[in-house]
Amino acid sequence: MTTTQVTPTPPTTAKPVTQLGDRIFAGSAKGAGILILVVLAGVAAFLLSEALPAIVAPADELPGDQGLMVYIWPLLFGTLLSAFLALVIATPLAVCVALFISHYAPRRLAQGLGYLVDLLAAVPSIVYGLWGAWTLAPASVGLTTWLNDYLGWIPLFAGPVSTTGRTMLVAGLVLAVMILPIITAVAREVFLQTPKLHEEAALALGATRWEMIRMAVIPFGRSGVISGAMLGLGRALGETMAVAIVLSVSGAVTFNLISSGNPSTIAANIALQFPESSGLAVNTLIASGLVLFVVTLAVNMLARYIVNRRREFSGAN
Amino acid sequence: MSTGTERTDIDTTSLEAPATSTPDVPRVQGTLPRWAPWGLLAGAAVVVGAILAVTGFSVGLWVFLTAVLFALATYVISRMVEGARRATDRLVTVIVSAAFLVAMIPLISVIWTVVSNGIARFDVAFFTNSMRGVVGEGGGAYHAIVGTLIITGLAAVMSIPIGVLTAIFLVEYGRGRLSRAITFFVDVMTGIPSIVAGLFAYALFALILGPGVRMGFAGAVALTVLMIPIVVRSTEEMLKIVPNELREASYALGVPKWRTILKVVIPTTAGGIATGITLAIARVIGETAPLLVAVGITTGVNLNPFDDRMATLPVFSYYSYVAPGIPREPFLDRAWTAALVLMIIVMLLNVVARIISRAFAPKTR
Numbered sequence: 001m002t003t004t005q006v007t008p009t010p011p012t013t014a015k016p017v018t019q020l021g022d023r024i025f026a027g028s029a030k031g032a033g034i035l036i037l038v039v040l041a042g043v044a045a046f047l048l049s050e051a052l053p054a055i056v057a058p059a060d061e062l063p064g065d066q067g068l069m070v071y072i073w074p075l076l077f078g079t080l081l082s083a084f085l086a087l088v089i090a091t092p093l094a095v096c097v098a099l100f101i102s103h104y105a106p107r108r109l110a111q112g113l114g115y116l117v118d119l120l121a122a123v124p125s126i127v128y129g130l131w132g133a134w135t136l137a138p139a140s141v142g143l144t145t146w147l148n149d150y151l152g153w154i155p156l157f158a159g160p161v162s163t164t165g166r167t168m169l170v171a172g173l174v175l176a177v178m179i180l181p182i183i184t185a186v187a188r189e190v191f192l193q194t195p196k197l198h199e200e201a202a203l204a205l206g207a208t209r210w211e212m213i214r215m216a217v218i219p220f221g222r223s224g225v226i227s228g229a230m231l232g233l234g235r236a237l238g239e240t241m242a243v244a245i246v247l248s249v250s251g252a253v254t255f256n257l258i259s260s261g262n263p264s265t266i267a268a269n270i271a272l273q274f275p276e277s278s279g280l281a282v283n284t285l286i287a288s289g290l291v292l293f294v295v296t297l298a299v300n301m302l303a304r305y306i307v308n309r310r311r312e313f314s315g316a317n
Numbered sequence: 318m319s320t321g322t323e324r325t326d327i328d329t330t331s332l333e334a335p336a337t338s339t340p341d342v343p344r345v346q347g348t349l350p351r352w353a354p355w356g357l358l359a360g361a362a363v364v365v366g367a368i369l370a371v372t373g374f375s376v377g378l379w380v381f382l383t384a385v386l387f388a389l390a391t392y393v394i395s396r397m398v399e400g401a402r403r404a405t406d407r408l409v410t411v412i413v414s415a416a417f418l419v420a421m422i423p424l425i426s427v428i429w430t431v432v433s434n435g436i437a438r439f440d441v442a443f444f445t446n447s448m449r450g451v452v453g454e455g456g457g458a459y460h461a462i463v464g465t466l467i468i469t470g471l472a473a474v475m476s477i478p479i480g481v482l483t484a485i486f487l488v489e490y491g492r493g494r495l496s497r498a499i500t501f502f503v504d505v506m507t508g509i510p511s512i513v514a515g516l517f518a519y520a521l522f523a524l525i526l527g528p529g530v531r532m533g534f535a536g537a538v539a540l541t542v543l544m545i546p547i548v549v550r551s552t553e554e555m556l557k558i559v560p561n562e563l564r565e566a567s568y569a570l571g572v573p574k575w576r577t578i579l580k581v582v583i584p585t586t587a588g589g590i591a592t593g594i595t596l597a598i599a600r601v602i603g604e605t606a607p608l609l610v611a612v613g614i615t616t617g618v619n620l621n622p623f624d625d626r627m628a629t630l631p632v633f634s635y636y637s638y639v640a641p642g643i644p645r646e647p648f649l650d651r652a653w654t655a656a657l658v659l660m661i662i663v664m665l666l667n668v669v670a671r672i673i674s675r676a677f678a679p680k681t682r
Contacts, residue, residue: 025575026490032482033491033499036545040502043509043517043542050520096416104413113417120424122663124603125511126631127431127656130638131423135430177423184420208406231508238510240606241631245639267512267606274610278529289516293509300508304501 047290054283063273063281072288074253078168078263079292081255082243083236085172090180091229097180098187103213114188121181129245132174137165137246144169144258155255162260166248169257174242179232186228190221223306230303234296237267244268266292347398354391354407361387384415428660435657438650443658448616448628454647458655460618461633465659467622468533468612468629469602472540477594479541480548487549488556489578506546514542515607522611531613533622536629539607544597551593555586588677592670599666603659605631630659 059067101114144167148159194217202212243265249272250261264272266288274285365382369375388411396404446457483503487496518539522530559582567577583590613626614636634655641648 019573019575022573022575025578026486029482029486029490030495032479033486033495035479036483036499036506036549037502039542039545040506042521043513046517046520046524047513050516050523093416093420096413097420100413100417104410105417116424117420119664119667120420122599122667123424123427124605124631124656124659124663126603126605126634127427127660130634130652130656131427131430133638134434135426180420208402210406210409211402213409234508238508238512240510240512241609241635245635267510270512270516271606271609275613282528286516286520289513293513296508296510296513297505300505304504 044293047286047293050283051287051290052283054280054287057280057283062284068284068287071284072266072291074251074263075266075269075288076291076295077253079237079265079267079295081263082168082171082175082247082265083233085168085257086175086179086236087229087233089172089176090183090232091225093176094180094183094228094232095187095225098184098191099213099217101184102188102191103209103217117181117184120177121185125178125239125241126245128174128178129242132170132242132246133166136173137167137170140165140167140170140173148258156257158256159259161258162248164248164260166246166260167258168247168262171243171247171262172257174246175236175239178239178242179236182235183225183228183232186231187221187225190224190228191217194220223309227303227307230299230306234299234303237296237299238292240267240271244271349395349398353394354411357390357394358383358387361390384411387411388415431653431657431660434650434653435655438647438654439657443651443654447618448633449618451616452642453644456647456651458628458630458633458651458658460616461628461630461655462658463618463620464533464612464627465602465630467620468536468608468627469540469598471534471537471622472544472601473594473598475537476541476544476548476597480545480594480597481552481590483545483549484552484556485578487553489574489582503546503549506542507550509542510606511539511543511604512606512610514539515610517542518607518611531611531626532624533612533619533627536608536612536627537622539611540601540604543604543607544601547597547600548594551597552590555589555593556582558589559585588673591677592674595666595670595673599663599670602666603631603663605635608632609635630655630662634659 054062054068059070062068062071097117101110101117105113141161141163144157144161144165147157148161151157152159198216198220199212202216203209207215244267247262247264247268248260249264249268251263252261253263254261270285270289273281277285362379362383365379365386366374369379369382388408391411392404392408395407399407442455443457443459444462445459446455447460448456448458449460483499487499490496491499515536518535519530521538522532522535563581563585564577567581568574572580608629609632612629612632614632615626615628619625619627634652637648637652637655641652
């Protein structure tokens with residue numbers, strides 16, 4: 001009893017009388033936190049040490065015989081192209097879906113519909129890959145032929161049309177489906193956080209539902225949508241299996257979305273090449289993985305920066 | 318400023334509208350009947366159907382053109398009867414609802430594709446046989462199911478204590494620079510691509526055991542890297558919603574902090590933490606890329622995660638699909654059934670998570 005009367009007297013920031021159990025518990029909690037930092041440092045360090053042989057090796061010993069940059073550049077291009085394509089397709093759709101769940105769907109259904117969208121996020125990526133190659137790719141041939149016939153003057157749809165449908169466009173669509181639930185979840189959260197008073201004020205002034213959303217909800221949720229899109233972009237950049245299965249690869253650097261000659265992506269290339277590689281080829285693949293790591297890291301940090309900046313200003317949370 | 322002008326704009330139109338509605342200017346204040354959207358939708362479907370019946374019918378084109386015609390007709394008719402603002406509102410409603418339906422297409426299509434293709438080999442042999450010595454028909458994924466369970470189990474055993482303890486540190490002890498650094502790097506970790514996690518595990522064990530190493534434990538390490546941030550995030554969220562009054566009441570009774578956490582805070586939110594952990598397991602159990610890199614594939618049962626390659630469901634499905642044997646059909650069937658089993662496991666885990674969160678909903682309110 002005496003100890004408990006002593007502890008409250010100093011201000012809360014001062015160290016209270018510590019028991020052994022307290023010290024062990026606090027220590028292990030702290031240790032776990034530090035372990036995470038060590039693991040992350042380890043990820044960077046081990047990747048770097050395994051990538052180093054490829055970075056310092058002479059150009060003609062690497063796969064492709066022309067040096068690391070020449071090897072990685074088409075892959076990086078493919079990664080960015082497919083992820084960007086997915087982002088362009090998924091973001092508007094995700095905003096609409098989030099608005100539907102937060103402001104349009106009947107209240108009683110809204111939560112259930114939210115679960116349905118979350119189910120999309122639960123499907124394993126290998127399943128998306130199989131679905132993309134088996135169902136979506138053949139189904140896309142009609143669309144790509146039409147695009148080539150009528151919009152062929154746009155370089156994106158220049159053709160010649162792939163007969164299997166295993167094109168960059170389909171890879172982008174599959175990625176879009178995969179990142180849709182991520183963007184939707186973030187957007188839905190911020191839309192639901194819109195101050196009720198703002199919405200009611202807009203409606204009381206005679207605004208229609210859309211005008212209310214445009215004036216109250218969208219301005220409030222804009223940065224949330226942007227950060228959600230960035231998180232989705234990070235996911236799309238690193239997605240492996242779906243692209244590896246769907247895309248038919250030639251290594252060409254082209255913006256043509258509907259032909260059968262496509263640049264691969266870094267992640268898909270690793271998945272396809274790694275099991276059969278040995279020696280310096282493995283180091284090269286790990287070096288490309290390092291590049292992917294850096295790119296996704298940058299994208300994710302940007303997303304977090306936007307989220308945190310918003311948190312400070314908006315007063316939400 | 319801009320919102321200010323908008324407001325006056327809206328005010329004037331809605332105020333002036335009744336005043337200017339002289340009989341010969343039927344411009345505003347009409348309202349479409351409640352059945353109008355459904356009537357228009359049916360009308361659009363019939364019209365498009367009739368046109369397509371002449372030119373050649375296809376379901377996809379029919380649905381698409383119906384949606385376009387419906388949106389256009391709604392806008393035009395509403396604009397004539399109700400005015401431009403209501404018309405825009407109706408148009409946006411149509412677009413937003415259509416977007417939701419579009420988002421549902423892949424979900425239904427994925428489930429349909431996997432179930433219809435996977436049901437053929439969804440039999441007892443699939444769950445009891447391995448692929449050792451199988452060249453064509455028959456065989457199963459017993460070895461892959463066991464491998465998936467072992468590797469995911471190992472990953473869970475490693476990441477749950479680390480993740481939960483870190484969350485406790487962040488919520489209960491976390492002040493200052495260290496906790497801010499951990500929060501930041503957990504966020505960074507959330508974004509690590511799964512294949513990079515696999516490369517990390519490979520690089521780690523290649524440095525220790527020499528190049529070319531493949532083993533189940535390496536896959537578990539890769540999955541741990543992916544799982545920890547999910548566990549930390551969800552546990553953190555759960556610990557944060559425990560009301561501070563509970564902690565203060567416990568301190569007031571003289572209970573030390575660690576016992577307060579163990580006996581008051583965690584039991585209050587155990588259901589939420591368990592839900593988060595279940596969802597985290599569901600997330601990593603379907604990961605393919607890290608296992609492809611770090612574990613590889615084999616045809617027989619391997620129960621030792623520290624020795625040699627192991628088969629896992631996603632990798633088994635992948636190889637069966639992209640590198641089938643000579644009669645292709647049995648391999649493709651097995652690939653689809655493996656995907657189906659994987660999806661059932663993930664869905665079950667999600668259902669279990671919902672049940673847990675329902676059953677142990679916070680008793681504080």
